[in-house]
Amino acid sequence: MKLLSPVFEHNSLIPQKYTCFGENVNPALEFNDIPQDTKSLVLIMDDPDAVSGTWVHWVIFNIPADTSYINENTTPPGAEGTTSFGKTGYGGPCPPNPPPHRYFFKLYALDVMFGDTRKYTKVELEEFMEGHILAKAELIGIFQKPQ
Numbered sequence: 001m002k003l004l005s006p007v008f009e010h011n012s013l014i015p016q017k018y019t020c021f022g023e024n025v026n027p028a029l030e031f032n033d034i035p036q037d038t039k040s041l042v043l044i045m046d047d048p049d050a051v052s053g054t055w056v057h058w059v060i061f062n063i064p065a066d067t068s069y070i071n072e073n074t075t076p077p078g079a080e081g082t083t084s085f086g087k088t089g090y091g092g093p094c095p096p097n098p099p100p101h102r103y104f105f106k107l108y109a110l111d112v113m114f115g116d117t118r119k120y121t122k123v124e125l126e127e128f129m130e131g132h133i134l135a136k137a138e139l140i141g142i143f144q145k146p147q
Contacts, residue, residue: 044108
């Protein structure tokens with residue numbers, strides 16, 4: 001399984017447009033080679049370099065298994081979970097401290113759908129996904145706060 005973006009490559013800089021210093025919209029993402037038995041997809045974006053611990057920027061689950069692309073500034077079909085901002089939806093990179101931060105976009109193919117669409121947190125999703133992950137793909141973007 002592969003997770004790609006047409007606007008930045010793995011381990012390269014995320015354009016400022018997709019951060020709180022720009023338009024703060026999600027970048028386009030492309031999903032390839034989804035396993036045949038996939039029932040749903042989960043997308044999580046987080047920053048493990050945050051001072052307070054891993055900061056969750058985007059949580060989406062119950063994405064249809066046939067989804068292959070997320071357009072810029074859109075939410076894919078599915079249900080949104082709660083981020084570290086205390087709300088749903090995409091929250092772009094916005095690090096308060098100057099060192100570069102890594103932003104992990106993680107795509108999971110699951111053999112199940114979530115039975116409800118309450119606003120799960122990343123931790124709750126990870127607990128539910130245990131034993132149901134068919135494949136995982138990761139795309140890492142780097143962001144340095146503008147000076």
